[in-house]
Amino acid sequence: MAYEPKSGTVETSIALRLEDIPEATRARFWAKTCANDNGCVEWTGAVNSRGYGSVGWGPRGQNKSYLAHRVSFVLAGGILEPSLTIDHICRNRLCVNAAHLEQVTGKENIQRAARLITHCKHGHPLSGENLRLSSRGKRVCRTCAADRSAEWSAASRESRRARGLMKSGRVARQFTDEELAEMHKFVSLGVSKARIASDFKISFKRLTKLLSANDNAEAKP
Ligand SMILES: [Zn+2]
Ligand SMILES: [Zn+2]
Numbered sequence: 001m002a003y004e005p006k007s008g009t010v011e012t013s014i015a016l017r018l019e020d021i022p023e024a025t026r027a028r029f030w031a032k033t034c035a036n037d038n039g040c041v042e043w044t045g046a047v048n049s050r051g052y053g054s055v056g057w058g059p060r061g062q063n064k065s066y067l068a069h070r071v072s073f074v075l076a077g078g079i080l081e082p083s084l085t086i087d088h089i090c091r092n093r094l095c096v097n098a099a100h101l102e103q104v105t106g107k108e109n110i111q112r113a114a115r116l117i118t119h120c121k122h123g124h125p126l127s128g129e130n131l132r133l134s135s136r137g138k139r140v141c142r143t144c145a146a147d148r149s150a151e152w153s154a155a156s157r158e159s160r161r162a163r164g165l166m167k168s169g170r171v172a173r174q175f176t177d178e179e180l181a182e183m184h185k186f187v188s189l190g191v192s193k194a195r196i197a198s199d200f201k202i203s204f205k206r207l208t209k210l211l212s213a214n215d216n217a218e219a220k221p
Pocket of ligand 2: 120121122123124143144
Protein backbone atom coordinates (compact mmCIF):
# COMPACT_ATOMS: atom_id res chain seq x y z
CA MET A 1 0.00 0.00 0.00
CA ALA A 2 2.70 2.53 0.94
CA TYR A 3 4.35 2.44 -2.44
CA GLU A 4 6.32 5.46 -3.46
CA PRO A 5 7.51 5.64 -7.05
CA LYS A 6 11.33 5.63 -7.10
CA SER A 7 11.82 7.72 -10.19
CA GLY A 8 9.30 10.37 -9.31
CA THR A 9 9.87 13.52 -7.34
CA VAL A 10 7.21 15.02 -5.17
CA GLU A 11 6.52 18.48 -6.44
CA THR A 12 4.95 20.63 -3.81
CA SER A 13 5.51 24.15 -5.06
CA ILE A 14 4.78 23.55 -8.73
CA ALA A 15 1.73 25.34 -10.06
CA LEU A 16 -0.17 22.26 -11.13
CA ARG A 17 -3.08 23.12 -13.43
CA LEU A 18 -6.19 21.11 -14.18
CA GLU A 19 -5.08 20.57 -17.79
CA ASP A 20 -1.82 19.03 -16.52
CA ILE A 21 -3.69 16.15 -14.91
CA PRO A 22 -4.15 13.33 -17.43
CA GLU A 23 -7.61 11.95 -18.07
CA ALA A 24 -6.53 8.50 -16.84
CA THR A 25 -5.37 9.93 -13.51
CA ARG A 26 -8.63 11.83 -13.06
CA ALA A 27 -10.58 8.68 -13.84
CA ARG A 28 -8.84 6.50 -11.28
CA PHE A 29 -8.19 9.15 -8.61
CA TRP A 30 -11.30 8.57 -6.49
CA ALA A 31 -10.94 4.80 -6.71
CA LYS A 32 -7.86 5.23 -4.50
CA THR A 33 -9.79 6.93 -1.72
CA CYS A 34 -12.05 5.90 1.09
CA ALA A 35 -14.50 8.13 2.94
CA ASN A 36 -14.46 7.87 6.71
CA ASP A 37 -17.06 8.77 9.34
CA ASN A 38 -15.80 12.27 10.10
CA GLY A 39 -16.08 13.38 6.48
CA CYS A 40 -12.45 12.90 5.51
CA VAL A 41 -11.80 11.22 2.20
CA GLU A 42 -8.58 9.34 2.82
CA TRP A 43 -6.06 8.50 0.16
CA THR A 44 -5.48 4.73 -0.05
CA GLY A 45 -2.78 4.88 -2.73
CA ALA A 46 0.92 5.62 -2.30
CA VAL A 47 1.98 7.57 0.78
CA ASN A 48 5.18 9.58 1.02
CA SER A 49 7.58 9.54 3.94
CA ARG A 50 5.84 12.50 5.56
CA GLY A 51 2.49 10.73 5.56
CA TYR A 52 0.90 12.57 2.64
CA GLY A 53 -0.83 10.78 -0.21
CA SER A 54 1.13 10.78 -3.41
CA VAL A 55 0.01 10.26 -6.99
CA GLY A 56 2.15 10.14 -10.08
CA TRP A 57 1.92 10.06 -13.82
CA GLY A 58 4.06 10.47 -16.89
CA PRO A 59 6.15 8.17 -19.05
CA ARG A 60 8.13 5.38 -17.40
CA GLY A 61 11.34 6.72 -15.88
CA GLN A 62 10.17 10.31 -16.15
CA ASN A 63 7.04 10.11 -14.11
CA LYS A 64 6.48 12.75 -11.47
CA SER A 65 4.62 12.43 -8.22
CA TYR A 66 2.35 15.03 -6.77
CA LEU A 67 0.78 15.32 -3.39
CA ALA A 68 -2.65 13.73 -3.69
CA HIS A 69 -4.41 16.49 -1.76
CA ARG A 70 -2.95 19.12 -4.09
CA VAL A 71 -4.22 17.16 -7.07
CA SER A 72 -7.62 16.94 -5.40
CA PHE A 73 -7.61 20.70 -4.79
CA VAL A 74 -6.97 21.29 -8.50
CA LEU A 75 -9.55 18.68 -9.56
CA ALA A 76 -12.10 20.58 -7.46
CA GLY A 77 -11.38 23.73 -9.45
CA GLY A 78 -8.84 25.30 -7.12
CA ILE A 79 -5.91 27.23 -8.54
CA LEU A 80 -2.61 26.57 -6.83
CA GLU A 81 -0.60 29.63 -5.95
CA PRO A 82 3.11 28.68 -5.92
CA SER A 83 3.74 30.84 -2.85
CA LEU A 84 0.98 29.25 -0.81
CA THR A 85 0.57 25.83 0.78
CA ILE A 86 -2.51 23.70 1.14
CA ASP A 87 -3.71 23.44 4.71
CA HIS A 88 -5.62 20.40 5.89
CA ILE A 89 -8.34 21.98 8.02
CA CYS A 90 -9.03 18.47 9.40
CA ARG A 91 -5.29 17.93 10.20
CA ASN A 92 -5.54 14.56 8.45
CA ARG A 93 -2.62 14.41 6.03
CA LEU A 94 -4.18 11.60 4.03
CA CYS A 95 -7.40 13.50 3.47
CA VAL A 96 -8.12 14.57 -0.11
CA ASN A 97 -11.59 15.99 0.53
CA ALA A 98 -11.37 19.38 -1.17
CA ALA A 99 -13.81 20.79 1.40
CA HIS A 100 -11.18 20.09 4.04
CA LEU A 101 -8.45 21.90 2.13
CA GLU A 102 -7.60 25.54 2.16
CA GLN A 103 -4.78 27.48 0.56
CA VAL A 104 -2.83 29.50 3.10
CA THR A 105 0.64 30.88 3.65
CA GLY A 106 3.16 28.45 5.14
CA LYS A 107 3.39 30.56 8.29
CA GLU A 108 -0.37 30.57 8.75
CA ASN A 109 -0.42 26.80 8.28
CA ILE A 110 2.15 26.26 11.04
CA GLN A 111 0.35 28.65 13.39
CA ARG A 112 -2.94 26.85 12.79
CA ALA A 113 -1.39 23.45 13.42
CA ALA A 114 0.14 24.71 16.65
CA ARG A 115 -3.15 26.23 17.81
CA LEU A 116 -4.92 22.93 17.29
CA ILE A 117 -2.61 21.17 19.72
CA THR A 118 -4.46 22.02 22.92
CA HIS A 119 -2.85 19.46 25.22
CA CYS A 120 0.64 18.11 25.76
CA LYS A 121 1.31 14.47 24.95
CA HIS A 122 0.55 13.58 28.56
CA GLY A 123 -2.85 15.21 28.38
CA HIS A 124 -2.15 18.38 30.37
CA PRO A 125 -3.81 21.51 28.94
CA LEU A 126 -1.55 23.81 26.98
CA SER A 127 -3.38 26.86 28.24
CA GLY A 128 -3.78 29.15 31.24
CA GLU A 129 -1.52 28.60 34.23
CA ASN A 130 -0.05 25.38 32.84
CA LEU A 131 1.25 27.06 29.69
CA ARG A 132 4.67 28.65 29.50
CA LEU A 133 6.40 30.02 26.42
CA SER A 134 10.02 29.01 26.04
CA SER A 135 12.63 31.57 25.12
CA ARG A 136 12.32 30.30 21.55
CA GLY A 137 8.56 30.79 21.54
CA LYS A 138 7.74 27.10 21.94
CA ARG A 139 4.79 26.21 24.12
CA VAL A 140 5.85 24.29 27.21
CA CYS A 141 3.67 22.26 29.59
CA ARG A 142 4.57 23.42 33.11
CA THR A 143 3.47 20.13 34.71
CA CYS A 144 5.68 18.04 32.45
CA ALA A 145 8.57 20.50 32.74
CA ALA A 146 8.34 20.29 36.56
CA ASP A 147 8.19 16.47 36.42
CA ARG A 148 11.22 16.41 34.14
CA SER A 149 13.22 18.67 36.42
CA ALA A 150 12.24 16.62 39.52
CA GLU A 151 13.24 13.45 37.71
CA TRP A 152 16.48 15.04 36.68
CA SER A 153 17.44 16.13 40.18
CA ALA A 154 16.48 12.72 41.61
CA ALA A 155 18.60 11.00 38.98
CA SER A 156 21.47 13.38 39.54
CA ARG A 157 21.27 12.96 43.34
CA GLU A 158 21.20 9.18 42.86
CA SER A 159 24.20 9.21 40.59
CA ARG A 160 26.18 11.51 42.90
CA ARG A 161 25.31 9.24 45.82
CA ALA A 162 26.42 6.19 43.85
CA ARG A 163 29.71 7.86 43.11
CA GLY A 164 30.07 8.71 46.80
CA LEU A 165 30.33 12.40 46.03
CA MET A 166 27.62 13.51 48.42
CA LYS A 167 28.95 15.85 51.09
CA SER A 168 28.61 14.62 54.67
CA GLY A 169 25.65 16.21 56.39
CA ARG A 170 23.56 15.54 53.26
CA VAL A 171 23.16 11.98 52.08
CA ALA A 172 26.30 10.08 52.97
CA ARG A 173 27.40 7.01 51.10
CA GLN A 174 25.97 3.88 52.68
CA PHE A 175 28.06 0.75 53.29
CA THR A 176 26.95 -2.85 53.29
CA ASP A 177 27.57 -5.17 56.22
CA GLU A 178 30.25 -6.87 54.12
CA GLU A 179 32.04 -3.57 53.55
CA LEU A 180 31.83 -2.74 57.26
CA ALA A 181 33.17 -6.20 58.14
CA GLU A 182 36.02 -5.58 55.72
CA MET A 183 36.89 -2.30 57.46
CA HIS A 184 37.05 -4.14 60.79
CA LYS A 185 39.15 -6.87 59.27
CA PHE A 186 41.68 -4.33 57.98
CA VAL A 187 41.82 -2.71 61.43
CA SER A 188 42.45 -6.10 63.06
CA LEU A 189 45.16 -6.78 60.49
CA GLY A 190 46.87 -3.59 61.58
CA VAL A 191 46.19 -1.49 58.48
CA SER A 192 46.19 2.20 59.40
CA LYS A 193 42.80 3.88 59.62
CA ALA A 194 44.02 6.62 57.32
CA ARG A 195 44.79 4.01 54.66
CA ILE A 196 41.41 2.28 55.10
CA ALA A 197 39.56 5.61 54.93
CA SER A 198 41.36 6.46 51.73
CA ASP A 199 40.59 3.02 50.23
CA PHE A 200 36.89 3.44 50.96
CA LYS A 201 37.02 7.08 49.78
CA ILE A 202 35.69 8.43 53.07
CA SER A 203 37.11 10.74 55.71
CA PHE A 204 39.04 9.48 58.71
CA LYS A 205 36.27 10.89 60.91
CA ARG A 206 33.57 9.00 59.02
CA LEU A 207 35.55 5.76 59.21
CA THR A 208 35.98 6.12 62.96
CA LYS A 209 32.25 6.76 63.29
CA LEU A 210 31.38 3.74 61.14
CA LEU A 211 33.71 1.48 63.08
CA SER A 212 32.34 2.52 66.47
CA ALA A 213 28.71 2.38 65.27
CA ASN A 214 29.37 -1.12 64.08
CA ASP A 215 31.03 -2.00 67.39
CA ASN A 216 27.95 -0.72 69.20
CA ALA A 217 25.65 -2.73 66.95
CA GLU A 218 27.65 -5.87 67.55
CA ALA A 219 27.80 -5.21 71.28
CA LYS A 220 24.00 -5.23 71.51
CA PRO A 221 22.61 -8.44 73.01
ZN1 LIG B 1 -10.37 15.64 6.08
ZN1 LIG C 1 2.23 17.85 30.22
